[in-house]
Amino acid sequence: xxxxxxxxxxxxxxxxGGFADYGDAYYFRTTPREVERLIDEMGLTLQExxxxxxxxxxxxxxxxxxxxxxxxxxYKGGNRWTGWFYDxxxxxxxxxxxxxxxxx
Numbered sequence: 001x002x003x004x005x006x007x008x009x010x011x012x013x014x015x016x017g018g019f020a021d022y023g024d025a026y027y028f029r030t031t032p033r034e035v036e037r038l039i040d041e042m043g044l045t046l047q048e049x050x051x052x053x054x055x056x057x058x059x060x061x062x063x064x065x066x067x068x069x070x071x072x073x074x075y076k077g078g079n080r081w082t083g084w085f086y087d088x089x090x091x092x093x094x095x096x097x098x099x100x101x102x103x104x
Contacts, residue, residue: 004034023102044075
């Protein structure tokens with residue numbers, strides 16, 4: 001999946017690799033069209049409630065916590081056979097995004 005070309009205010013954190021679990025966390029702002037494209041192309045599904053435990057494990061510097069967003073939406077996806085998982089949290093307007101990509 002291509003990262004949004006219109007992404008602004010991009011922040012990222014990388015953890016793991018090698019023998020440890022791999023994980024990236026991103027924060028960015030973009031257009032609602034790009035957020036919808038990411039959700040569709042990554043095959044993410046909307047989660048009932050806001051189960052955000054463990055996402056992200058590190059608060060990215062200078063990024064707003066999504067706990068203060070009005071009506072945040074949590075989408076999940078992944079491939080249980082390969083161990084890859086994806087979490088995307090966006091605000092109600094679908095302009096602010098936290099994205100977590102990992103492999104266990």
